[in-house]
Each structure stands twice: as C-alpha cells, then as structure tokens.
Amino acid sequence: MSSALLHSLLDDAGQTSGPDWLKQVRVEARTRLLERGLPAARNEAWKYTPLRALESRRLRRVAAASQPVDVDPGLYTLAGVGSPRLVFVDGTLRPDLSDVSSVHGLAIESLGTALERDAQSLRASLGRSFDADAQVFARLNSALPSDGAVIRVAAGVKVEPLLHLVMLGSAGAADAYWQLRNVIELGEGSALRLIEHHAGGQGCSHLGNVVNQYSLHAGARLDLLQLQAAPDSVRLIRRSDAVLDADAHLEMRCVEAGAQWMRHDLAVALQGDRARLVSRGVFVLNGRQHADTRIDVSHQARDTACDLVWRGVADQRARGVFHGAITVCAGADGADALLSNKNLLLSDQAEIDTQPVLEIHADEVKAAHGATVGQLDEKALFYLRSRGIDEAAARSLLTLAFCRIAFDSITNEALHGQLDALLLERLPRAESAADTAQVTG
C-alpha cells in the first residue's frame, strides 16, 4: 500500500551519518517500509487504531533549528523533581534546558554523541530489526537518523537522584514529525529511577514517534514513570521494549493523560530466571481522544513474574483500547502472571475495548486475568453526596480514586499530588473537584 506519510518522510532521507552497519540498518528499514507500507485495518494489532487518516497525510521532519525555539520550563517542571534533567524539543537535545551534572556511576549522553564516541556499544540496540508489520513505526524510527538519550548505569551503582527525561514538541510546528530513540542500560545489580515525561504547549499538532529500549542486567532494578501529558492536539506513538536478565526488576507506572491520538506498545521479555515486571497504568480520556495501549509480556525463563494492573477512564466521545497479552513460553516453569484491567465509562458515547490474552506453554504456572468495563458505583456516589459533597466533586473523587492505583505507590508526595492534580484536570467538571482537593491538601 503506498503511503503519502511514508513517502513524505522517506523520499528525501538526505545525508545520513554514522557507521556503516547503522546506515545499513536504515536502508533495510526504509526499503521494507516502502515495500510494505502501513498495516491495513485487518492487521490485528492495529484493528482498533486505524491508520487510514494518518496514512494520507504528508508530514515533514522538524529540522534542528539554528535558532532554538523558546520553551517555557513551566511546561515540564514537576513538583518534587529536579535534576538531572534531559530535555528534547522536536526530537533534538536542548543542552541549554538540560542539566546533567555528573552523578557517580550514571552516564548520560545524547545518542549523537554516544554514536561518535563508541558506536559499537549501541549496535545491539540500534541494530534491532522490527520484523512484524505491526511494528511499523519502530521500523520508521530505525529508518531515519535519530537523536535520543543514552543512559547507562554502571554495575552495582544505585543512582540516588530521580532522572527526568523530557520530550516535547514546540508550539506551531503543524504537520511536523519528530522522533527519538532512547537507550537505557542498567548494569548488574544497579538501580535507577527515571521519569519519562511527554509534555508540551497547546497548539502543536505534530506526530512524535519514540522508541525506548531498556536492558536490565542481572539483579538490576529500574523504577520507571512514564508520564504522558502531551497537549491534546498531538499524535504520539511510543514503543517501549524491555529485556530483563535474571533477578532483574522493572517497576513501571504509566499515566496517559494527554495527546489527541496515542499508541503505546510495551513489550517486556523476562529472559532471566526470577526476572520480575510490575506494571501499573491508567489512561484518562475525554473529548475525542484516542488511546491504545498494547502490552506484550513474555515469560522466557523459570520463576519469572509479572503483575499488571491497569485502569482506563473515558468520557465524552473518547475511545480507549487496552490489549494485554501474556505469554508463558515452553520451559518457563513456575511463572506467576497476573493481569487486571478495569475501565470506567463516564459517558454513553465513550468507548473502551479491553482484551486480556493469556497463552501458557509451561508447567506449574500461576496465572490470573480479568477485565471489566463499567460505570461509577452508584452506592458510593450517594454515600459521598449524603455527606454533603456535591455530585460533580463526588464523581471526580471516585474517578480519581479509581485511577490512583496506577501511581499510589509513588512516595514522593509532591509528585503524587501533581499527578492527582493532572488527572483531576482531565475529569469532568474539575473546578468543584479541584476545590475539594485543595481544602483537603
């Protein structure tokens, strides 16, 4: 299928730099893309997020401006979160907005710098080919030269400060395309806390395409908060691929509270014995927002565990999609897999599709999964109102409570409060609810 979108981005690939193997990767990805196009509606992975409208659009890559655009730091400042901070605007690192004061055992570079210094160490990550047509945007990401963050933690080092990685598009970049490729590697027994933060000012309508690749070596632990609070006018596609070695632990929180149209593919491979994934997530949608989260966990070793609890809220004419697939491969005996997905519809016209999928090819596996779509509990609503809380505030309070499970374990109170506020803002009739939140502060 020929695609205006792909041609507009790929025809003028321009000069590309980097080692030969990387150029080769790009050429192959490009060839494949032009041959195969975007997946058709019948592609199972894109069934609920049709690409027809996007396909016909002509986009243009944002070039690194000679004069960097002004960005208000207020757009991405988070309570309780300081440096180190790395800020990318329209797919380009902005050293003037970043602060990566040196932290023992933590190396932070832009992808460009890292490639110049030691390209070979990135070969495994950047050389990854995305074979399935469903992974078309990761393939597109591979076909084009990219900036991004390369974050590495040395073996045994437990990084104390919370790292803030900001990705945003600049206002006014209509029909713009930008992309990022982030590579995050945790050495044996190391630990890192990271916030990936999508933000931006109102008025931009770009398409952002982000690929994150995490590798956690034996015994490493990554605490990751993906906070997607992009303006409601943008399109955002993310792919997060994590590979966990033995005893590694990925603790992940996803808060989807922005973008007009967004797709997130989260693929986690539990490759080493006792590797463990804990994933909490929520999307809160209104207007005509569309959000599609697709999780794919594969248990490939013994006694691996995953624990996924996701919530979704859709109001007005919003559309949410949750697909949670857990595969326990042959030989991955003793796996423990749990998936729970509950959703709330706040309006008759909102829609949420949820599909939990469990596939087990091993023995002694403990697995449970469940998914529901429903409305607010009328009994609880009446209870709150009977005590004097007005209906709109009561609804917001209950809805927020429903969402909180996604980030309740965050102990940074300031950050927790800001996440509360961020979600409240997106809930119906937030004003009175915000009052309620304030008086209880």
Add this chain to the structure above:
Amino acid sequence: MLKIENLHVRVGGREILKGLSLEAKAGEVHAIMGPNGAGKSTLGNVLAGREGYEVTEGSVEYDRTNLLELEPEERAAAGVFLAFQYPVEIPGVNNTYFLRSALNAQRKRRGEAELDSVQFLKRVREKLAVLHLKDELLHRAVNEGFSGGEKKRNEIFQMALLEPKLAVLDETDSGLDIDALKMVADGVNAMRDPSRAFIVITHYQRLLDYIVPDFVHVLADGRIVESGDKTLALKLEEHGYAWVAQRTVAGAG
C-alpha cells in the same frame, strides 16, 4: 422540624411506603421498629435523597422547606444525616480527606468559613475521643476493610463531626458488641440537644435502654401502625409484631 404526611414511595416498580406519616420536633428522639422488609431503610433513603425512590404521593417538610426538592448534598448541608445500615466501602478515598471535603462542602454551601487543617484536626480529635475510635482508621480508605462494628462507629463519628440537625440512624446498633453499643449511645446522647432531632431505627429494645426515646413507632407494611412512648418497645419485645398486627386489624374492624 420534620413532618412526613401520607408518604407513598415506589422502589423498583413496587410500592414500599404506603401512606406513612410521622412528625418529629426539635429536641425529640423517635425510635422506629418493625419487621424486616417493612420499609424502614426505604424511609431513611428517601429522607437522604437517594435516587430510584419515587415519591408518588404525600409530602416531607423539613425546616419549613420541601425536603423532596433538594439534592442529597443540599439536604446534608441543611442538616440531614443518615447513618447507613450498610456503610459503603470506597477504596482509594482517604477517610480524613473525605471527612474534611464533606464538612467544608457543607460549610461552604451554608456560607460558613471553611476549616483549615489545624481547626479540622482539632475537631476530629475531640470527636474521636468520645467514640474511642482508633486514629489509624482515619488514615485508611473510607470504610475499606473496616470491621462491621468499626463501620457503624465510623458512621456515628461522622455524625458527631458534621453536627446535623436531623439524624436518622438505620440499625446502627446491629452487629455491635455491648461496649461499642454503649459508645454509640454515648455519642448520640452527647449530641442530644433542644435544637436537634433523632430518628433511631432499631430491632432491639436494648439500644433504647441507652438512648431513651421520647416516642416509639412501629413501621409495618409501609405505614406507621402504632405509636407510643418508650414502654411500647418493651411490649413489642414481649409480644412480637404479630401483636401489633392483631391490634391494628382489631382497631380497623
């Protein structure tokens, strides 16, 4: 303060209250007893403004206003409080947060100054002491994982904190051990006041030894079929509701 006249209420397509009349003046305590399914909780729910209760006939006047026209939160601010027979668990909503939101929402609606957290906590401490409730319950989610007795005491604690003018207690004594029963009674008695009225729904005369009512009513089949003073409760205990039914039939005939 409260005047219910010939109230007819349908729930789920069935008529549950069938011409109920009751008047309660400020300063009075009314006990309502009656068999299971008679409509006692229905009455409490209608007074608190729960949806799905269709008033087909009759009126409820409270403080010289038509209570039935008010939203539940307006009734709360006007001083109506219902202690639920089955308090609702609300995961994810912190008990203190909830109480302060409720109190301040009511105060705001009444045009009173909202309490800051210091003032609020001072008030909480005072009321907790009366009910011997553990502090720890305040930090949990509303009623979540509370024992049956803790839930009931939490209702009375909320009442103490919100200081309503008309409190309807729906079987607050059910499931309480004897010590908790006394605490609940102490909590209610401490609030008895010439400006306040109570409607106490119960199945057990025992509660009325501690909260001595001015009037006792029997609610059966959607109506008040018998009213008297506190000795009526003792007679009921002795003879059961069949006795009332017989008397009613006899009276009608």
